[in-house]
Amino acid sequence: MTNPEQSQNYAADRRLEELLKNAPPRPMPSAEALARARQALKADWQQLSGRRKLRRRMVLLATAATITIAAVLSTGHWLVPSPEPVEVAEVGRTTGAVFVMGEKSELQEVPELASVVTGQTVRTGPDAAMGLNWLRGGSLRLDEKTEVTFVTDDRIELSSGRVYFDSESGSSALTIGTRYGDIQHLGTQYMARADAKALTVSVRDGRVAIHTFRGEEIAEPGQQLTIVDSLRGPRRLNISVYGPNWEWIEAVATPPLLRGKTIYDVLLWVSHETGLKFDFADTETEILVHRESIEGDLSASPRIALRQSLLTANLHSNIDDASVAKSGVIVIRR
Numbered sequence: 001m002t003n004p005e006q007s008q009n010y011a012a013d014r015r016l017e018e019l020l021k022n023a024p025p026r027p028m029p030s031a032e033a034l035a036r037a038r039q040a041l042k043a044d045w046q047q048l049s050g051r052r053k054l055r056r057r058m059v060l061l062a063t064a065a066t067i068t069i070a071a072v073l074s075t076g077h078w079l080v081p082s083p084e085p086v087e088v089a090e091v092g093r094t095t096g097a098v099f100v101m102g103e104k105s106e107l108q109e110v111p112e113l114a115s116v117v118t119g120q121t122v123r124t125g126p127d128a129a130m131g132l133n134w135l136r137g138g139s140l141r142l143d144e145k146t147e148v149t150f151v152t153d154d155r156i157e158l159s160s161g162r163v164y165f166d167s168e169s170g171s172s173a174l175t176i177g178t179r180y181g182d183i184q185h186l187g188t189q190y191m192a193r194a195d196a197k198a199l200t201v202s203v204r205d206g207r208v209a210i211h212t213f214r215g216e217e218i219a220e221p222g223q224q225l226t227i228v229d230s231l232r233g234p235r236r237l238n239i240s241v242y243g244p245n246w247e248w249i250e251a252v253a254t255p256p257l258l259r260g261k262t263i264y265d266v267l268l269w270v271s272h273e274t275g276l277k278f279d280f281a282d283t284e285t286e287i288l289v290h291r292e293s294i295e296g297d298l299s300a301s302p303r304i305a306l307r308q309s310l311l312t313a314n315l316h317s318n319i320d321d322a323s324v325a326k327s328g329v330i331v332i333r334r
Helices: 004-022 031-075 247-252 263-274 283-291 302-311 323-327
Strands: 087-095 098-101 107-109 115-117 121-124 129-134 139-142 147-152 155-166 175-178 181-194 199-212 215-219 223-227 235-238 277-280 329-333
Touching: 087 147, 087 247, 121 129, 129 247, 215 223, 247 263, 263 277, 263 283, 263 302, 263 329, 277 283, 283 329, 323 329
Parallel strands: 155 175, 277 329
Antiparallel strands: 087 115, 087 129, 098 107, 098 121, 121 147, 129 139, 139 155, 147 155, 155 181, 175 181, 181 199, 199 215, 199 223, 223 235
């Protein structure tokens, strides 16, 4: 049985059907109108498609960025090409075993290392030492059980052990980085020792600036600064600029070209390397030292080179006597 609402709907549908039958035919659009409609439809479709491609491209870029950030967080480095290594120093003289860190962070002994480049990490073995002629000027020396990374041609990182730097002419701007702060010389001969407990800087000549979180600390000749941490001030002591604490640097000192020079020039070099002063027993000895020249090249350590050069003029010194440790003066006699 049909309810009243269904009857009303049926009657309305019948009236609409009769109206459509009696309506005149709709006019067809022109070819130009159809072309414009197709063009508009195509433009809308391209715009919609472009948005979809852009969204897909943004998703891919976001995914790539996420992967890159994850790689940086896990390795600590951006994935960028490494710069070409640059030679920073020539190896002058070594004693004992010297090791270079390999690509897989393994130590490889290098018996005849000729030079060091940026990016290299060098470690000396027990009872070993290494002397380097810094290409920008100066002499850098590594004591036993010392690990150094050569960062640039004016910066190294001292992880552990002891180094000595002699700026010679004072033109080299070498900075030594440590976990306690940066060390910069001001025309200097100095030692720096770093380990897990403290940083100790000993100055023989010139001045040294140590930059920590607290600020700048200056060490003068004959002073030693010890920094336990970066938040406390250093301990400051007066020290000797010669003696057993300094003698390790002599074994890897590179002798200058002394052929044709005088014994006096040898004395100047020995004094520079040992921290000892020199004097003469009499005037005749002083005249002889200035007159006698060196015939060959000296290739030994400073103390041995001094003995060899004095023998040629029938001279000798007290450099091996216990009195030198007290006075700090080498006396030359006939």
